Amino acid sequence: MLEPSNNDELPVIPGKRYFTIGEVSELCAVKPHVLRYWEQEFPQLKPVKRRGNRRYYQRSDVLTIRQIRSLLYDQGFTIGGARQQMTGDVKPEAHSMKDVVQQMIKELEEVLVLLKT
Numbered sequence: 001m002l003e004p005s006n007n008d009e010l011p012v013i014p015g016k017r018y019f020t021i022g023e024v025s026e027l028c029a030v031k032p033h034v035l036r037y038w039e040q041e042f043p044q045l046k047p048v049k050r051r052g053n054r055r056y057y058q059r060s061d062v063l064t065i066r067q068i069r070s071l072l073y074d075q076g077f078t079i080g081g082a083r084q085q086m087t088g089d090v091k092p093e094a095h096s097m098k099d100v101v102q103q104m105i106k107e108l109e110e111v112l113v114l115l116k117t
Contacts, residue, residue: 018056
């Protein structure tokens, strides 16, 4: 069995189309100012901006943030190393890809449980 990561303890992502920065902060256990910083550091993180420059994140953004969080906090990558992992400049290690797949399976199973209730 794999070592548990902090992502295992994160809440299930609700079936909404858009999330505010406050909601994403809670869903990913990351403070809003960190999310804004990560937008500058990770090109794939681009929330929709509407009136008053308010950010609205989609489900894919939340999953990306959880992946970044895992790389930085659980796997110990630096910002630069995590950016390389995210852009595919470095071939991911077999065990880390396995971890990502197992995390996705776990989240899908949690969604299935919610749908059955």
